[in-house]
Amino acid sequence: MIDAKGVTAGVVLIGDEVLSGRTRDANLQAIAQFLAPLGVSVAECRTVSDEKDRIIAAVNTLRAENHYVFTTGGIGPTHDDITAESVGAAFGALTGVRADALEIIEEWYARTGTPLTESRKRMARIPDGASLIENPVTGAPGFQIGNVFVLAGVPKIARGMLEDIAHRIEGGAVTRSRSVRADNLREGDIAEPLGAMQEEHPAVSIGSYPYFQDVDGGGFKRGTHLVARAVDADELDRVIEKIASLVSGLGFETQIDPEI
């Protein structure tokens, strides 16, 4: 693979519910799709359990290796929500209830007529030196400390918090992506010429991803998505046209997907 990655991010998903298989994560995809147009690519993602040592280790490794880190999960009011103090500890910062965060939560709950219990005040625990991230869904803020952004685990809230982050990101060149869908094509039909094309165009990253879809009444449809990624839009267009011609030349129908 081509390492034209430039500005990178690491992602740390915190939550026993993802590791146990109870829920299927949606946050990595949302974060990656948010970062791509800003010129930031996700280099690695680690999913860890709700244990302080594991959170600290993942955050410290990924923040040293990447320009940015995003965490999701573990910032609610319950006993298993330990992300704030864990990320604080990763930076050697103290974490306690902070007046600015508490004010936001107090106002939010006053407006919605919800009692402000002691456990809800836990959501105002923010490490010293961190700046707040607005939560337009349920009020209780996330935070940024250094190059680490701490978001909620509920996908709707995590996506809401991303709105308050774009202006804090200094991205690099934007990697564009285009793809060709070829029904019935199997990877092995095209692997050799595709490998040659990759060698000919080292500034473009070419990948192939087979798919299988179950069909009503039994059996399945199959095919392959051929994906090219590059910073140079003209070069990307040239390669994607060549891939489409290659597929047609092999006798398969092609469909060039809209740019994503």
Next chain:
Amino acid sequence: MIDAKGVTAGVVLIGDEVLSGRTRDANLQAIAQFLAPLGVSVAECRTVSDEKDRIIAAVNTLRAENHYVFTTGGIGPTHDDITAESVGAAFGALTGVRADALEIIEEWYARTGTPLTESRKRMARIPDGASLIENPVTGAPGFQIGNVFVLAGVPKIARGMLEDIAHRIEGGAVTRSRSVRADNLREGDIAEPLGAMQEEHPAVSIGSYPYFQDVDGGGFKRGTHLVARAVDADELDRVIEKIASLVSGLGFETQIDPEI
């Protein structure tokens, strides 16, 4: 969180397409749900790009820390499929086209009338000393080397390969999981008594997971899933009944979900 984890597994998802946000991973959930009834819990998952050094590092770290490791992705016929040699290198094993794997692929393609190209033969690259894992969907096998199981990335194929793995796993005590769904309950409504219950029942791991569902016509429904996990089924039943009573006592309707 309680560390009654016993036998653990690490998962390494290999694929630029997951990190780029083009696709949303389904394999971690499938592997976790496959392992749970065998008495194995997933302790960590790392998603890495199609780069040899990153694959080797993730596999070597996780296989040292866990009883088992599962990888998905990167075992197809194209230039970006480098998992076999990377996992081989992690064990210091040579990886080449192996006769037993080639025979399986030859028979499969002969039966389906597909030409056996040079690139398809790449799918017979298996590290020395590895045992094969049957692929009932597309023929080309996965493999096991040491405590590492190497599966395809396409979810349908990965799930098919898991069928040939259960008999190779020595699990520990099975952690059972039950949950209570409480519509309209917010975490902050119950955080304090739930934390006290966690302290009272240290052998049970209690988690709370809020949910938000968009409703047609705008707005959203919200509520909380309260999940308990334990090895001791009787203790688990006692705790889940106490949680349900707690929720009812707060004036919310509860529904005890079927055991998963």
